[in-house]
Amino acid sequence: MLLIRCPWCGARDHTEFTYGGAGALERPAAGAPLAAWSDFVYLRDNPRGRHVELWHHGTSCRRWIEVVRDTLTHEIVATAPAEARAASSPDRAAGPAFHARAPKDGGAP
Ligand SMILES: [Zn+2]
Secondary structure (H helix, E strand, O other), X not given: OOEEEXXXXXXXXXXXXXXXXXXXXXXXXXXXXHHHHHHHHHOOOOOOOEEEEEEXXXXXXXXXXXXXXXXXXXXXXXXXXXXXXXXXXXXXXXOXXXXXXXXXXXXXX
16 A cells, blocks of 8 residues: 655545656647657656656545655655646646646547
8 A cells, every 4th residue: 555645635545546647748849740749648768766657636636746656665755736847847837748638538638
């Protein structure tokens, strides 16, 4: 069992959260070459050690958080609101990468 400290709700069991992918991805600029978009969508690092991840606290506050987790020990090293990272990067001012995904119903993103 992992305990993830939500910045709003406190320490909670990891089963209350949904993994949302790598947290350090940088979205390509509009008009970037197709290869850059392909890499953004399909290529992921598989780091050994500390890794920044996005998790969604769907059973409580329903907010996204960034989690620094050690992939060898599963230790949760740090957590922070995902909004803080998005606000600090002009390239991500519209939100973290997970907001950019197209909805499953095929509607406009
Ligand atoms: Zn929460």
